[in-house]
Amino acid sequence: MLVELTVNGEWKSADCPPETTLLKFLREHLMLTGAKLGCDVGDCGTCTVIVDGESYNSCLMLAARAAGRDVTTIEGLADSQGVHPIQEAFEELGSLQCGFCGPGMIMSAKNLLDKNPTASRHEIKDALSGNLCRCTGYTKIIEAIEGAGRVMSSDKYPQSNTF
Amino acid sequence: MAYTLLGKDFTPPDIRAKVTGEAKYAEDFRVDGMVFARLLTSPMPHARVRSIDASEALAMHGVIGILTADDVPAKASPQQTILTNEPVFVGDPILAVAAESETIAQDAIDKIKIDFELLPFCVDPLESLYPGGPNARTEGNSVTLNFGQPIPPEVNEKKWTARDFAAVEEGHLPTGEPTVQWEYGDLDTGFEDAALVLEESFVVASNSHHSMEPRSALSYWENGKCHVFGSLQSQSFAMNTLSGLIGIPPEDIVFVAEFCGGGFGSKGNPYPSMVIPAHFSKKINRPVMLRISRAEEYYLGHARSGFQGRTKIGFREDGKVTSIDLYLVQENGSATGFPDINGFSEGASLVYTPEAMRLRGIFVSTNTPPRLAQRGPGQNQMAVTFEPLMDRAAKELSIDRLAIRQINAPTGDALVGAGREPVTSAHPREALAKGAEQFNWVERVKNDGQRNGSKVRSVAVATAFHPAGFNGFDGLVVITPDGKLNVHTGVGNLGTYSYASTSRVAAEVLKYDWENCVIHRGDSRKHLPFNIGQFGSNTSFTMTRTNFVAATDAMDKIKEIAAMDMGGDPEDYDIGEEKVFSISDPTQSMTYAEVAQRAIELGGKYSGIEGPEDINPITKGGLAGIAGTGLVGVAKDKLEKHGLVPAFCAGFIDIELDTETGKYEILDYLGVVDCGTVLHPQSLATQIKGGAVMGFGMAATEKLVYDPQSGLPANVGLYQAKPPSYLDVPSTMGWAAVDEPDPQNPVGAKGVGEPVMGGGAASLICAISNALDGHYFMRNPITPDMIVNAAAGRPQSYKPLQVNNQ
Numbered sequence: 001m002l003v004e005l006t007v008n009g010e011w012k013s014a015d016c017p018p019e020t021t022l023l024k025f026l027r028e029h030l031m032l033t034g035a036k037l038g039c040d041v042g043d044c045g046t047c048t049v050i051v052d053g054e055s056y057n058s059c060l061m062l063a064a065r066a067a068g069r070d071v072t073t074i075e076g077l078a079d080s081q082g083v084h085p086i087q088e089a090f091e092e093l094g095s096l097q098c099g100f101c102g103p104g105m106i107m108s109a110k111n112l113l114d115k116n117p118t119a120s121r122h123e124i125k126d127a128l129s130g131n132l133c134r135c136t137g138y139t140k141i142i143e144a145i146e147g148a149g150r151v152m153s154s155d156k157y158p159q160s161n162t163f
Numbered sequence: 164m165a166y167t168l169l170g171k172d173f174t175p176p177d178i179r180a181k182v183t184g185e186a187k188y189a190e191d192f193r194v195d196g197m198v199f200a201r202l203l204t205s206p207m208p209h210a211r212v213r214s215i216d217a218s219e220a221l222a223m224h225g226v227i228g229i230l231t232a233d234d235v236p237a238k239a240s241p242q243q244t245i246l247t248n249e250p251v252f253v254g255d256p257i258l259a260v261a262a263e264s265e266t267i268a269q270d271a272i273d274k275i276k277i278d279f280e281l282l283p284f285c286v287d288p289l290e291s292l293y294p295g296g297p298n299a300r301t302e303g304n305s306v307t308l309n310f311g312q313p314i315p316p317e318v319n320e321k322k323w324t325a326r327d328f329a330a331v332e333e334g335h336l337p338t339g340e341p342t343v344q345w346e347y348g349d350l351d352t353g354f355e356d357a358a359l360v361l362e363e364s365f366v367v368a369s370n371s372h373h374s375m376e377p378r379s380a381l382s383y384w385e386n387g388k389c390h391v392f393g394s395l396q397s398q399s400f401a402m403n404t405l406s407g408l409i410g411i412p413p414e415d416i417v418f419v420a421e422f423c424g425g426g427f428g429s430k431g432n433p434y435p436s437m438v439i440p441a442h443f444s445k446k447i448n449r450p451v452m453l454r455i456s457r458a459e460e461y462y463l464g465h466a467r468s469g470f471q472g473r474t475k476i477g478f479r480e481d482g483k484v485t486s487i488d489l490y491l492v493q494e495n496g497s498a499t500g501f502p503d504i505n506g507f508s509e510g511a512s513l514v515y516t517p518e519a520m521r522l523r524g525i526f527v528s529t530n531t532p533p534r535l536a537q538r539g540p541g542q543n544q545m546a547v548t549f550e551p552l553m554d555r556a557a558k559e560l561s562i563d564r565l566a567i568r569q570i571n572a573p574t575g576d577a578l579v580g581a582g583r584e585p586v587t588s589a590h591p592r593e594a595l596a597k598g599a600e601q602f603n604w605v606e607r608v609k610n611d612g613q614r615n616g617s618k619v620r621s622v623a624v625a626t627a628f629h630p631a632g633f634n635g636f637d638g639l640v641v642i643t644p645d646g647k648l649n650v651h652t653g654v655g656n657l658g659t660y661s662y663a664s665t666s667r668v669a670a671e672v673l674k675y676d677w678e679n680c681v682i683h684r685g686d687s688r689k690h691l692p693f694n695i696g697q698f699g700s701n702t703s704f705t706m707t708r709t710n711f712v713a714a715t716d717a718m719d720k721i722k723e724i725a726a727m728d729m730g731g732d733p734e735d736y737d738i739g740e741e742k743v744f745s746i747s748d749p750t751q752s753m754t755y756a757e758v759a760q761r762a763i764e765l766g767g768k769y770s771g772i773e774g775p776e777d778i779n780p781i782t783k784g785g786l787a788g789i790a791g792t793g794l795v796g797v798a799k800d801k802l803e804k805h806g807l808v809p810a811f812c813a814g815f816i817d818i819e820l821d822t823e824t825g826k827y828e829i830l831d832y833l834g835v836v837d838c839g840t841v842l843h844p845q846s847l848a849t850q851i852k853g854g855a856v857m858g859f860g861m862a863a864t865e866k867l868v869y870d871p872q873s874g875l876p877a878n879v880g881l882y883q884a885k886p887p888s889y890l891d892v893p894s895t896m897g898w899a900a901v902d903e904p905d906p907q908n909p910v911g912a913k914g915v916g917e918p919v920m921g922g923g924a925a926s927l928i929c930a931i932s933n934a935l936d937g938h939y940f941m942r943n944p945i946t947p948d949m950i951v952n953a954a955a956g957r958p959q960s961y962k963p964l965q966v967n968n969q
Contacts, residue, residue: 017266033191034184036424038375039457043881046375074184087182091174094845097658097853099181100188100375100424125889132881134373134425135658136849137856138892 003063007032008076016063022056023047025063026073034074034103038132045131048104048111049073055111057130074103077110085151086110089144097135105131109145117153121146168667168677169910172845175660176682177422186422189394190379194450197381198227200259200443201268202436202453203275204462205250208530208874209284209299212248212257212277220271225263228447232257235442236410238435240302241318243498243533245408245435245442249282251300251497252530253874254462259439261451286869286967288494288527289331289471292323292339299497299528305342306495306526310502321525334963336364336473338490341523343504345581348519353486357477359559361552365941366966367544368866369469369494371878372537373886376424377460382440383450390417393437396426397696398685399653399781401433408438414784421685423657427857428501428536429465431698436463461879466867467537468503469494470544471964476517478556482567484515491524494966496534500526503534506541506629509580511549513809514591514628515571522581530874531867531967536698538857539917542629546921547862547928550625551939554929558937563608564929565599568626573809585806587907590837591626594813594901598624598835601899602815610817611933617823621934625814627921631838631914632704632808632905634800637782638713639692640669641771642721643793644763646741646756648673648680651785653694654706656685659850659916661697664843665706668910669796672714673721673755674739690788692797693779700914703842704808704905708800711909717796720769724761724794725753755794762794771795804907810915811837814855814922820934822954825947827931829859829893834922837901840911850916851898855923860887862927863944871968 003020004013007030014029026032026049035058038046042057049058050072077084083091086109096102105128112119112127119127124145125138133141151157180186217229235245246256257277262268283297290296291304298304303320323339330337354360374394381392389409395401398420402413409416423430440451455463471492477485489511491504508522539546557567572591578584599605604624613620639651650666662684670680683689692713695705722733725743729736729751737746744752753761762769771790774783777799786797817831834851841847864885868877878884904911924943931950932939938953942961952959961969 017264019266027191031193032184033187036188036376037190037454038377039881041457041880041882043457044375078183083179083183090182091178094172094175094178094660094849096178096181097660097846097849098375098423098425099178099186099658100422102181102186103184106182121894125892129889132375132886132888133853134375134427134857134886135853137852137854137896138889139852139896140849142889 001064003067005066005068006070008072018064020063021059022049022061022063022066023058026058032073032075036100036103038100045108046101046104048107048131050107050111055108074107077106086113086145086148089148093140093144095136095140095144101131101133105133105141109148113145113149113152117149119149166671168671170841170844172843173677175663177656188376188422188424189381189392190454192381192392194381194383197450197452198261198263199265199268200261200440200451200453201265201272202256203258203272205253205255205257207250207279207281208253209251209282210279211282213280214278215258216276220260220274223267223271225267226271227261227449230259230439230443230446234446239315241300241306241316241498241528243435245438249301252532253876254459254532256436256463259443261443261447265454284530284874286529286531286871286874288492288529289964291527291529292321293328294322294325296322299530304528306500306528307342308499308502308526316499318528331964334364336471336490336492336964338473338523342525344523346521347581347583350486350488350519350521353519354477357485358480359478359556360475361556362475363552363941364473364964365548366964367470367548367943369466369967370861370865370867371461371466371884372427372429372464373884374425374427374429377455377457378430378434378436378464379454380437380440381450381452382444384444388415388417389441391437391441392419393433394423394430395420395433396423396430396655396657396698397432398655399687399691399693400696402687402781404433405438408433408435409441413781416687418687419685420655423655426657427538428540428698431536431696457881458879461876461884463532465533465535467540468496468500468534469966471966472548476552478560480560482556482560482562482570484517484571486519487511487515487517488521493524493526494529495526496529496531498533500534501536501540503541503544507545510542510545510628513573513577513579514626515549516573516577529967531869538920539627539629542917543627543861543921543924546625546627546925547943550925550929551932554932555937555939565595565604565624568624569595572626579807587806587808588839588903588905589809590901590903591811591813593903594811594835594837595626597899597901598813598815598833601897602833604815607817618819618821619934620819621930622817623926623929623933625922625925625929627812627918627925629700629810629917630807631700631810633695633701634705634708634802634804636694636705636709637692637778637799638709638797639782639785640713640717640796641789641793642717642755642759644756644760646679646754648675649683650680650710651683651689651691652706653691654702655697657697660843660846661702661706664846665703665710668707669710669714672711673718675741679741690785692785693781700810700916703838703912703914704908707908707910707912708802712798712800712802713796716798717794720762720794720796721758724758724765724769728753728761759793763791769794771797775799802909808905808913810913810918812915812918812922814926816926816930818930818934820931820950825950831895832893832923833897834919835899836915836919837903838915839903839905839908839913841900841902842912847900848898851919852896854916854919855896856887856892858920858923859891859927860885861943862924863946866944868969869967
């Protein structure tokens with residue numbers, strides 16, 4: 001079946017079998033391998049992407065469900081102006097180790113901070129509880145999200161930067 | 164010693180790719196013509212394949228081919244097979260099918276008919292040791308690992324007597340004939356002199372590594388070379404193992420492992436499933452991707468060995484341990500396994516410095532997925548077992564829990580294990596002291612036992628240890644005519660950034676601006692030296708040495724060239740600001756770029772055309788690749804190293820335990836480490852905190868369970884196997900380091916990746932026991948039901964020595 005959708009601001013289309021998940025569609029049909037296949041059953045969050053302003057485990061969403069919708073993946077965060085404040089904070093604090101969970105963490109964090117840039121530690125933990133990390137113990141990720149939130153809630157941060 | 168680069172934070176060069184999604188892990192690679200493989204795995208825990216009928220599958224549209232055990236090298240028992248006709252655990256790969264899509268491959272797998280003959284099996288070691296008990300392997304049930312020796316592992320049959328098992332009725336581990344044993348000191352006198360003797364049987368559960376990246380792999384053949392894209396903790400160390408698994412020389416293998424999405428010991432060396440695509444690709448002449456699913460990670464991935472054990476410990480009145488008698492039954496899984504018994508027993512001999520100690524143990528095969536090293540293999544099982552016993556002794560002897568650890572902790576003159584091997588340095592006492600001050604131990608213990616309704620406050624401390632360094636590997640650097648320092652490193656990349664922090668030693672020696680340094684790694688085509696993998700907490704110690712000797716060799720050559728061109732002797736010259744200059748007249752100088760150009764003109768040893776004889780053949784291959792491109796520094800690490808390099812962690816924890824629900828909240832955690840010189844504070848902090856959280860899982864949530872009737876694993880998903888999530892982490896976590904340099908490392912560094920987990924795990928177990936007024940479970944993980952039962956005085960739901968099946 002033909003699936004047409006917007007990915008990172010660009011109109012994309014590809015033929016795929018009807019059982020194709022959004023994750024496989026992104027990885028194998030659009031060659032966007034930033035979202036990872038960590039569990040395929042919605043346990044780990046490594047496949048997190050944002051669809052129409054809400055974060056989803058793309059391993060649990062059929063590509064057909066995303067047809068005509070607006071999808072943002074990790075590849076869509078950095079632009080010609082540089083990396084997104086969340087990416088910058090993760091980089092500065094060294095918040096990732098192996099990095100496999102990173103794209104999903106960052107997308108979940110973006111979904112949270114776009115809605116609530118002053119999220120508390122408790123709110124961050126709650127919002128990201130579907131994203132697992134085996135390396136870091138989470139605390140540095142929380143610190144990075146707090147820091148990015150401060151940047152995103154400042155007057156200097158252009159609000160149009162949110163997708 | 165003051166360093167310019169070491170001990171300072173920096174941004175590792177690979178982190179940008181991780182935050183932008185550009186980092187390519189094994190499954191992210193795509194090749195023209197690539198097909199997908201799926202595995203047919205055993206539904207039985209031990210069986211013989213009588214026949215395979217794949218005719219219907221092979222006739223399907225889109226199916227490319229089949230790979231069976233007949234197509235791959237056989238492995239001698241008990242080594243883990245690549246594919247097999249005698250599966251020894253549920254999930255053991257029997258064959259693979261390649262197809263144009265993964266879906267077609269799986270559909271084809273479903274159409275294959277296999278006739279199995281079920282063979283005897285067991286999931287509990289004690290059941291196997293019982294007279295007439297089932298053997299996990301046809302050849303027997305007890306493995307002799309011959310670890311580190313050029314002798315293959317062996318399997319024999321070992322059964323204990325019914326008389327041995329009489330102890331089980333009383334909840335004690337039977338102690339039949341062991342297969343490994345050692346002893347030092349006068350055990351009996353130690354117990355006779357003791358003011359307190361504790362004797363306990365215990366259980367430590369097996370748990371999964373839970374690497375976030377499943378062990379997928381891609382392979383293809385091109386111009387006679389086999390290209391392997393894998394998820395591994397090793398790079399150049401992997402080449403010889405890959406060579407053996409694929410059956411071609413190392414120089415005919417291209418191995419790419421730039422990023423590894425977690426390993427924790429499970430991906431230290433190439434594993435059988437990694438080479439299935441290589442063999443399949445050769446057979447069907449197409450690139451093959453084998454994606455391992457999360458469920459398959461549990462079925463055919465690795466896990467930590469569990470233990471059933473028994474120990475007797477004597478304490479003097481002041482808390483000093485006099486004697487330890489230890490018996491360990493290691494649940495060794497279905498293949499070779501890993502010598503966790505050694506780590507457990509040697510760890511106890513060092514952390515508690517008993518005057519006398521005896522180990523007896525046996526490795527018992529079970530029809531469970533292959534066991535392998537997991538972060539602190541043996542040492543961390545020891546920590547979760549012995550640290551609560553230290554608390555119990557402290558309570559019974561009315562000693563402070565910190566003090567009993569201080570009095571037993573080793574110093575630099577301590578000796579390890581039966582061989583009484585010396586250590587290079589040991590500062591756990593300093594770690595405990597620093598942690599006590601930073602955690603405000605004296606004040607915090609006053610909160611112990613404070614109740615808020617059903618919630619109880621509890622603080623605890625625990626120590627953990629792991630060896631932390633090797634020697635004898637090679638270093639390779641080259642200064643190119645553009646003035647850059649190129650550090651070639653063959654270590655793996657687990658994400659601790661130690662590949663980078665240890666490369667900075669070369670820059671430090673040569674007084675380089677870090678901005679002018681380039682690290683080459685992650686791909687065997689990048690001319691890499693022979694280095695050990697990133698496991699065993701070794702990288703910081705081992706790789707600082709290799710980079711130090713390579714950079715020192717480069718510096719010697721720089722000074723020789725300066726003397727050749729500007730007169731005098733090499734000793735008349737010094738380096739600085741990326742120049743070599745005359746000590747007596749600093750205006751006489753050459754830039755490193757100029758020296759590199761001269762090295763190319765001079766050739767020979769200066770440009771790497773000639774190299775040392777004693778470097779590894781893999782390093783020689785790397786050297787040949789960069790020869791003639793600049794001034795080359797290359798050397799084998801022959802620096803002094805006498806004895807074991809130990810790293811320690813002291814974990815301090817503050818929790819609030821709800822005795823009605825069995826849930827707890829970790830209010831605070833502090834990890835203090837003895838890791839020698841701190842190379843990279845930022846990544847050390849992450850190691851300490853991340854290791855502790857992994858330890859919290861070991862302590863309280865993670866265990867693998869198998870149905871004794873069928874051998875089926877019950878935990879085949881993250882949800883069931885329960886690695887900690889955001890909701891399990893403390894509100895705050897702190898870290899500190901003793902920062903005492905190790906005298907046998909040129910920059911004083913030691914590793915520390917493994918004890919940081921033991922510190923977290925053992926401190927949480929101690930805190931839970933302390934909150935229950937000294938209820939020592941002698942088993943992990945301590946789950947909420949166990950806590951509720953203990954708090955209510957109810958019996959537990961498990962039998963005392965039950966393992967793997969509850």
